Amino acid sequence: MSDTASTPEDQELQDPQLQKAVIVALRPGQPPRVLSEAIRYAGLLSAALVVVHVDVTRFVTFEDPDGMVHSAPIDLNIDTGAEEFAELRREVEKVLAGSGLTWTARQLVGDPALAIKHLAGALDAQLIVVGTRSRGIGESIREFFTGSVAARLSHRQSRPILVVPLEEPIADDKKDPWVE
Template sequence: MTDSTSTPSDEASQNAALQKAVIVGMQPDQDRHVIDEAVRFARLLGAPLVVAHVDVTRFVTYEDPDGYVHSAPIDINFVAGVAEFEAVQASAASLLDGTGLTWTARQLVGDPALAIKQLANKLDASLIVVGTRKRGIGESIREFFTGSVAARLTHRQHRSVLVVPLGESVPDSQKEIWPETV
């Protein structure tokens, strides 16, 4: 089951049904291992799963007293964020349909750590699951300026955060953890 929250009353009723959910942060083309771990913990906890994608090309303009978030694009070309969410929804559907889990996809906006934290508060989430970042100099530079989403989540709220490693681990003999890959 997927949804794209459109009205404040819809969101409030959906949030009530998703209390104690496991939230998994997801990006297009993300390693399947992250969502597999989220599914495993949702089953263990008997909780619904919320697949959260954060559109960093939009920012929160204001929030209604009932929690409905209004946003605006940073750039006039906001089609990229819509396309990313559609890709995340399609990927989640292919991975989750047939699992028997109750799940939904949510599009969040702004800073990923703060947006996921706010959603976790609304749902009184049981667990937040995120993946580590991809290796490479570009990702290292991005993390230098924005910080690690996983680290910021663990320091800014009280819920447990499961950080799932992506891809193959770096061997102990390799000195440089994030070499530039071509």
């Protein structure tokens, strides 16, 4: 999805090797476990890996009949999402260098669950991999307003979703983090 004319990445999505891919949604600085699990499952399924970053600072304005998505910034600092995507791509390239795995990275815009769902449909993805949210009041507030991407995906599409914990599990005698 892009707000410019057709790019090599758009053409790349038509590549038959990317059909039935494993999609992994990542953010810069996210614990490496999410990517590691996605790589493992891509290998187990003999599938390509599509790494996605969703720029939530932009929203979809309209979509052409051919699937081309046009977007506009919410914030005046329109480079934030591009900078995050470039950083993420560098992190992923380091991990996947020499792996032999077919992969690509894509920047999506807007609502994360809907953007990932749309891409998964276009690729007929076998699996979607996402991480859990971080603990803390800030993340709890964010999730209150936006909802859990994993939960929203599970209710809006029929593909399997692997939810990878980002942190150590909470002890059984502790309060659930969403109760904070």
